[in-house]
Amino acid sequence: MKQIKIGLLGMGNIGTGTYKTLEMNRERITANAGVELVISKILEKDLARKRDVTVTPEQFTQEPADILESPDTDIVIELLGGTEPATDFMLTAMHNGKHVVTANKAAVAANYDKLMGAARANRVMFRFEASVGGGIPILNALTAPLLANEYEEIRGILNGTTNYILTQMAEGGLSYGDALQSAQAQGFAEADPTADVEGHDVANKLSILISLAFGKRVPPEAIPTVGITGLTMRDIEKAAADGGKLKLIALAKRTGGGLEYSVGPTFVPNGHPLAGVRNEFNAIFVKGNAVGELMFYGRGAGPLPTGSAVMGDVIEIARALAR
Numbered sequence: 001m002k003q004i005k006i007g008l009l010g011m012g013n014i015g016t017g018t019y020k021t022l023e024m025n026r027e028r029i030t031a032n033a034g035v036e037l038v039i040s041k042i043l044e045k046d047l048a049r050k051r052d053v054t055v056t057p058e059q060f061t062q063e064p065a066d067i068l069e070s071p072d073t074d075i076v077i078e079l080l081g082g083t084e085p086a087t088d089f090m091l092t093a094m095h096n097g098k099h100v101v102t103a104n105k106a107a108v109a110a111n112y113d114k115l116m117g118a119a120r121a122n123r124v125m126f127r128f129e130a131s132v133g134g135g136i137p138i139l140n141a142l143t144a145p146l147l148a149n150e151y152e153e154i155r156g157i158l159n160g161t162t163n164y165i166l167t168q169m170a171e172g173g174l175s176y177g178d179a180l181q182s183a184q185a186q187g188f189a190e191a192d193p194t195a196d197v198e199g200h201d202v203a204n205k206l207s208i209l210i211s212l213a214f215g216k217r218v219p220p221e222a223i224p225t226v227g228i229t230g231l232t233m234r235d236i237e238k239a240a241a242d243g244g245k246l247k248l249i250a251l252a253k254r255t256g257g258g259l260e261y262s263v264g265p266t267f268v269p270n271g272h273p274l275a276g277v278r279n280e281f282n283a284i285f286v287k288g289n290a291v292g293e294l295m296f297y298g299r300g301a302g303p304l305p306t307g308s309a310v311m312g313d314v315i316e317i318a319r320a321l322a323r
């Protein structure tokens with residue numbers, strides 16, 4: 001059977017989850033891809049970390065060129081996080097004719113035009129489903145089955161870490177600090193969780209959604225953004241007394257004057273479906289002028305849900321290559 005060789009940049013939480021997804025479902029993935037997928041090289045410094053997957057020392061490299069320049073790499077999966085060197089690595093990979101899959105919302109949001117342009121110029125596939133909503137196939141939904149719509153509104157919970165913290169605090173489980181620690185231990189939080197709790201991670205994701213749904217580039221720093229660090233237990237208790245919950249909500253909405261967008265803590269009444277979205281789950285409401293209202297719901301963070309989305313993109317590319 002034809003083999004497709006994959007180079008993995010980064011084997012932290014999501015890299016390990018991606019590897020594990022392939023290992024766990026290899027037979028099904030091979031059948032779906034129509035080719036055998038082999039992770040031949042992994043760029044990673046931390047070789048001591050316990051990973052709970054079968055990986056050999058020969059797979060690891062410290063040298064980006066072993067993946068980016070190698071004639072043996074067909075697909076590069078970028079899971080380093082952060083804008084650089086991730087963007088530079090993805091551009092080099094595309095320049096060298098490699099297809100690229102990433103979960104990196106910071107890099108995609110910051111360099112959307114550059115990355116899309118490089119994919120077009122080099123005639124390679126570039127996919128980033130895992131960058132928004134973890135395991136929820138929201139980007140695919142917006143850019144394939146819903147293409148017949150003019151989008152009117154996107155509203156949702158797009159960060160697992162902060163939703164986990166707010167849920168734990170509201171339900172009396174954990175304090176802010178303990179909940180953040182638990183989110184980090186479960187692999188939900190960013191390497192520097194400031195991006196989560198200050199709302200920047202959500203702004204990155206909203207920027208990507210706006211590009212795809214509204215065809216407009218709004219850089220994340222142009223989105224008015226408030227995180228959850230200013231919220232107190234008293235705010236959360238007041239929301240409960242008023243019959244609702246505080247949720248970190250991302251909103252993009254077409255108005256008479258153009259497009260309105262923001263990220264910030266918002267009161268959601270208990271009857272509203274977003275109020276029932278607990279812990280690391282995310283949910284995204286989409287309003288299209290033909291389809292009406294839709295809601296997408298699932299795990300928005302975590303190694304396996306995100307690994308599922310990454311591997312979905314890889315399989316799509318592999319299928320196209322097999323054809």
Ligand code: HSE
Nearest residue numbers: 159160161189190301
């Ligand atoms: N830190 C992110 C979150 C990971 O908590 O949602 C998934 O993008």
